[in-house]
Amino acid sequence: MTTIRRFCCNDLLRFAYVNLDHLTETFNMSFYMTYLARWPDYFHVAEGPGNQIMGYIMGKVEGQGESWHGHVTAVTVAPEYRRQQLAKKLMNLLEDISDKIDKAYFVDLFVRASNAPAIKMYEKLGYVIYRRVLRYYSGEEDGLDMRKALSRDTEKSSIIPLKRPITPDELEYD
C-alpha cells in the first residue's frame, strides 16, 4: 500500500499535508533543491493509495575516512499513516543506500533531547546516543547525535559513545 520512490520537485507542492504537522520543518527552497541536486538517492517519499503523500525522508552522505557516513536530515510521517512502521522502512532504505551503495561506516541523525517518542523510535531501530550537542537547536535546546554502525564498521567503533557533551562549533559537519 506504500510506494516508496525518489522525491521529486512536484512533491514539494504536495507535501503540505505532512508538513502542516507542527514538528515537521519546512525548509527554504535552496535547502531542498540542494539535497535533490546532490543526493537524490537520499531523498525518498512514500506515497499511499489515491496518491496521498504519507511521509518522506531526506538525507545525505558526507565525511572523510572513517567518518564517511550517511546522515538523516529529516524523516516525517503524516499522523494518519503513523504506527505502521513507515518511518522504519524509510530509515532502512537510507541505511541500505549508505551501506551498500556508498559504503559508509555509519548513519547518524540529530534529535531534540526532549523528543522522547522519537528517541525511543530511533533506539528501536538500532541507533545509540553517541553524544550530546549542547544548545544545538537555536542555541536553546540540546541535541542528541545518534548513530548506527553499518557493515563496513566491523568493530562498531563509530558508535562508542563519547564521554563528554560537545558544543555545536565542535561538530565536524553542519
Next chain:
Amino acid sequence: MASKFGLAGGIPERRVRPIWDAIDSRQFKNALKHVSTLLAKHPNSPYAHALKALILERMCKLDEAFSVCLNAKELLFTNDSLLMDDLTLSTLQIVFQRLDHLDLAASCYEHACSKFPNNLELMMGLFNCYVREYSFVKQQQTAIKMYKLVGEERFLLWAVCSIQLQVFCGNGGEKLLLLAEGLLKKHVASHGLHEPDALIVYLSILEQQAKFGDALEILSGNLGSLLMIEVDKLRIQGRLLSRAGDHAAAAAIFKKILETCPDDWMSFLHYLGCLLEDDSLCCAEAVKDPVHPSKFISCKVSHLTDEEFDGQVSNALDFVQKLQADPVNNSLRGPYLAAIEVERRKHLRGKGNDDSLMDAIVQYFCRFGHLSCFTSDVEMFIEVFNPVKKIELLEKLKEYSDSLTTLPVKNLGQTFSFFKIQQLLMGDMFESSASELEVCCAQMAEIYCKSVAFSKDLDPQESMQGEELLSIICNLLVQLFWRTKNVGYLVEAVIVLEFGLAIRRHVWQYKILLLHMYSYFGALSVAYEWYKSLDVKNILMETLSHHIYPQMLVSPLWTELDSLLKDYLKFMDDYLRESADLTFHAYRHRNYSKVIEFVQFKEQLQRSSQYLVARVEAPILQLKQNSDNIEEEQGVLESLKCGIDFLELSNEIGSKSLTFLEDLQSRPWWTPTSEKNFLLEPFEGISFCPRRISTNERETSCKRMIEKRSLVPRMIYLSIQRASASVKEIVEVNGSVSPNICSELKLLLERYAQLLGFSLCEAIDMIMDFPSGERFSEVVGPNLIDWLNFTVFLNAWNLTSHELVQPDEKESTPHTWSILDSLLEKYILEKVKSMESEICSSWSDVQLLIQIVTEPLAWHGLVIQSCLRSCLPSGKKKKKSGSMDHSSYSLVHTITNSVQHLSSIIEEILRWIRERENTPEDKNVEYIISSFNNNEQDGGPGQMFRILESFFSAKDGAELGDRISQSLESWSPADVARKIMTGKHKVLMEFSKICESKLKSLRSMKQQIAQL
C-alpha cells in the same frame, strides 16, 4: 592566465585579503576604503574594479556599482595584456547578476572564451552564464565545445540535457532528440557510460522517442548495472515493457517487484494493468497533473475475451492470496487492498457483483479498520457503488462494527473509521434530516470524549486518534447552519473546535476550519492569528496561503496583508533568482535528470496564478495606503514606473498558461476554492457543492481578473494626469492637453469595458442611464467594484474630452461626475442601511463596503486632489487674473459639491461603525452564547458542546491526566465569544481609521477650495 599561486586577479593575495575579510564581516565602508587604496596602485585592474562594484552593490548603491562594473568590463575588453581569470569574471558575474544584467556577465565570459578558446574553467563559467539565462541552445553549443576539448562524459550529458530542455521547455522540435541519441550512442560505443544518471537520461531520450526496445536492450546490457537500486531498475524495465506492448513480460517484472516489496501499491496497479492489457496507468502518468494527481485509479474496461479476462483475474487473485498468506506480510495493507482492486476490476467488467466487492471492503475493515488511514485507503473503491449500495455497505460495516469484541483501543479505532466512512458513503449526509445529523454528531461527541480519556498518557506532541471526529462534527454543524440559517450552529462549531484545541493545541485541521469560520464572521484578525499559528512558510505559502489571502485582500488589515504579500513575493522572487544556480548544482553533481525537473518546476511556479495575483495586488495595496495624499501617491506611482510594467503583464497574460498549485484538499467543504463560499448562497443540497472544480474555468476567470487588475495602477496614473491637465486647459485657455494621455486612457477604458463584457459605448450608456433606470444595478452584479472603478476612470477621462457632454448640457463640467457621486452614495448608503446589526451575520456586505471606500472612492479622491492642486496657485506662479471664468467656476463648484458629498457619505459610515461598537461587550458575548445555549431538549444548537462540557466537568485529573484537566480549567465558551467580538472590533477599528483619514483629507480639500 588562471590565477597563479599567491595572486588574486593578478594582484598579490595579501593586498586583497583585507577587502575579502571586510566584505565577509559586512564592513562595507571599510572594504570600500581598502579597495580605493588598491585601485590607486592598480588603476587598470579589472579585478579591483569588480571588487569595488561588488562592495557598492552590497551597499545598495546600484547605479554606481553598475557603472564600475562597466568600467571593469571595458578594461577586460580593451587591454589584451591583462589577465583574464575566473576570479575576476565570476566576481563580475555576481554583480551583473544582482543588477539584473545577466547578458553582460555572459558577454564577459564570451570574450574571455574567445581569447582563450581552450580554457575549460572559463567555458564552464560561460556555460553557467547560459544556464542562468535559460539559453538552452547556447548551453548546448558550449557543452559540445567542452566535450570536444576533453571528451568527458559529463560535458556530453550537459549538452544532452540542454537538448532535452530545448524540446521540453523551449522551441526545439522532437527531432533534436535524435541528435541527442546519436551523440550518446557514439560516446557509449567508444567510452561506455559511468554515471547512473547518465543512463537514466539516455533511457529517457529513447523512451521519449518511443524506442522502447532499444531502451530495454541497453537496460539489460552491461550499462544496466549502473543502477544500483534493483527495484528502480525493475520499475523502469516494467514500464518500458508495458509501453512496448509486451504485457506478459511486464507483468512478470512487476510481479517480481511485488515478491520483494508486497506493499508497493503502484507496482501492483501496473501488474494488474499488464495482466489485463490496460496501459492507461502508464499513459495517465505521462499526462496527468503531477501536482494534483487523481485520487482514482485510471483504468479502462479490458479488451480481453471473457475467458482471457477470467484467467488473468484468477492469476492475479492467486498471487494476491499468496502474498497475503506470507506471515511476514501479515500487517501490510497492500495485498489486502489489492484484493479489493481485483474485485473492482471484475465489477467494472460486469463480471463481479456488488456483494463480493462489499465483502472485500468489509474484510479490509475487519483487518485495518482501526487505522486512521482506513477511509482514505478505500475512498477510491466506493465510487463504484450507487447510493443504495453505499447505504448497504454502511449497514454491513455497522453490523460488523457492533459485533466487535476486540481490544478496546482497536475497537475505538474502528469506530472512528466507521464515522469517517459514514460521511463518505452518505455524501456528507446532505440527504439526512437535521435531527439525524444532530444524533450523529452527538454520538461522535461521546466517542471523542472516550478517546481523550484513552489518550491521556500520550505525549502532547503526538496526535490523538479520534481527533478527526471534532472536524466531522464541525462540518455537520456548519451544514446545519447552512440549512437552517440558525447561527447558533456556526457558533457551536467554533466552540467545539476551540475546545479541541484547548485539549491539544497542535491540530492543524481544526485551525484551518476555524480560520474560515472566523472569516465568515468577519473576525479576520482572529482568522489571521490562527493562520499564523500554522507556520505557513517557504513553499507552503504557495500551496496554503489561499486559505487567508482572498479575505485579506479585501480587508482593512493592511499591515497584515502587506506582510503576507511581501513574505510571499520575497519567497517566490528569491527562489526564481536562485533557481538557475541550483540547476547548475545538478549539472555539476552529475544528477542530470534533475536538471530537466528543476527547469520545469521553476516554469510551473513562475506561471502560478497566485504569484501573478500577488504581483498585481501588492502595488494596488500600496496605492490604497497612500491615496489620501496625492504627492505620496505619485511617489508610489513613480516607483511603479507609472504602471507601465503592469500594463505589460496585462497584455501578456492572455497568452500565458497559468498554473494552480494550491492544495485545495485542505479547504472546508463549504468553500472548495477561494472564489466559492456556499454559506453565502441559499441551501441547495449536495448537488450544488461539487468538490471538483474545473481548472479551465478558474484559469479563464483568473486571467481576466489579472488582466483587469493590472490596468488599475496605470489608469490611476493617467486619471491623475488627466485631471490636472483638464484644469490647466480651463485655466490656460490656449494650453493644450497631451493627446497621448487622453487616447491612452480611452484605450484602457475600452479594454476595461471589454473585460466587463461590454464595448466602451455600451458601458458608457449603462452609466449614463444610471440616474433614470435600474439597468445598472442589474448588470453590475458581482462586478460592482470594477464598475465603480471604471466610472471613476471614465469621469477622469471625460474631464476634458467632452465626448460625453450631452447636447442639452449647458454646463461644461461633466455629467459623469455627478453620476459617479450618486453611484458611490447609492451603493455605500445602501450597504450601510441594509446591513444587519446582528453580531454573527455574514461579513460579505461589510467587505464590499470596505472595498468601495478603499478603491473607487479613494481613486476618485485622487482625481479631485489632482484637480484642486492644479487650480491652486503654486508658490511662484501667480494666478493669471483675479476672477475665474465660467468653466473654472463650474469645475470648482462641482469639486465643492463632490467633496461635500463624499464627506457626508464617510461620516455616515463612521456613524454606523460607532453604533455597532456602542453595544457593551458583555451584552454581545451574552448574545453569542445564547445563540447556541438554548437548553432545549429536542434539538437545536448547543447539544454537542453540552456533551463535551458535561463529560469533562465530571472527570478529574486522574481520569483525564493533569495536562488535559489543567488546560480545560481555564477554558470557557465566553472567552471564545469574546474572541469573535474582539476580532470583529479590530477589523472595524482599522476600517474606521481608514475612513477618518479619508475624512481628514476631504476636510483639507475643503480648506483648499476656500482659498480659491
